[in-house]
Amino acid sequence: MTWTAPEITRTKPPLIADERIMLQSWLDLHRRTLQWKCAGLAAEQLKRRCVAPSTLSLLGLVRHLTECERGWFRIAACGASLDYLYCSEGNPDGDLDDIADADAAADLAALRSEIELADAAVADLPLEHVFSYRATEYNLRWVYVHMIEEYARHNGHADFLRERIDGATGD
Numbered sequence: 001m002t003w004t005a006p007e008i009t010r011t012k013p014p015l016i017a018d019e020r021i022m023l024q025s026w027l028d029l030h031r032r033t034l035q036w037k038c039a040g041l042a043a044e045q046l047k048r049r050c051v052a053p054s055t056l057s058l059l060g061l062v063r064h065l066t067e068c069e070r071g072w073f074r075i076a077a078c079g080a081s082l083d084y085l086y087c088s089e090g091n092p093d094g095d096l097d098d099i100a101d102a103d104a105a106a107d108l109a110a111l112r113s114e115i116e117l118a119d120a121a122v123a124d125l126p127l128e129h130v131f132s133y134r135a136t137e138y139n140l141r142w143v144y145v146h147m148i149e150e151y152a153r154h155n156g157h158a159d160f161l162r163e164r165i166d167g168a169t170g171d
Contacts, residue, residue, distance in 0.1 A: 003105050005038040005046065020127060023144040024119075030151030031115055034065060035108065037158040041165065043104035050164035055097060058161050059104050061154050063095040066111045068150055072143045073118035076133035077125065085110060 010032045013025035038046055038058050046059040063086050074080040086095035122129075127141040162168050 002042050005041050005108055007039045008032050008036040010036055026148050027144060030148055030155060033155045034061060034151060034158055037155065037162045038062065038108065045165050046104045047099050048165055050161050056157055056161065057099055058158055059099050059102060059107060060096040061158055062107055062111050065151060065154060066114045067095045068147065069114040069118045072147060074121045077129065077131050077140055077143055078121045079131065
């Protein structure tokens with residue numbers, strides 16, 4: 001039996017909520033949208049680079065956003081001493097480029113795990129929490145806004161990739 005990416009249920013953000021709930025809800029929607037764009041596809045389809053000359057693939061986007069979750073929430077905002085999962089100083093684009101032998105099921109599981117770990121890491125921090133990362137100061141609010149933007153941009157890429165793979169479209 002061939003593995004396929006699991007189905008995902010998305011929930012719309014509330015129309016009225018406090019700032020933290022609103023930011024978390026929009027981030028969660030975009031996180032699940034990326035997974036939704038992958039749902040029902042086999043590993044080889046997730047690895048397909050469909051829009052030449054770009055090397056983007058759905059699996060590459062999954063791996064990239066896993067690195068973003070880990071990097072911005074756990075490493076930068078919380079100061080955790082962790083290595084990246086797919087990238088290194090000598091291979092900064094390993095998340096997007098090194099997918100030929102990647103395990104799609106494990107990579108999607110890593111994204112889900114990293115999301116849970118990221119949420120837990122910042123759960124007790126206020127949005128005003130300030131940290132220094134690569135000689136620049138940020139606050140946690142900026143990270144939420146940036147991650148919403150990061151997912152939204154890459155979900156647009158995922159729309160084109162998915163349509164090219166099997167014609168599926170949707171918001």
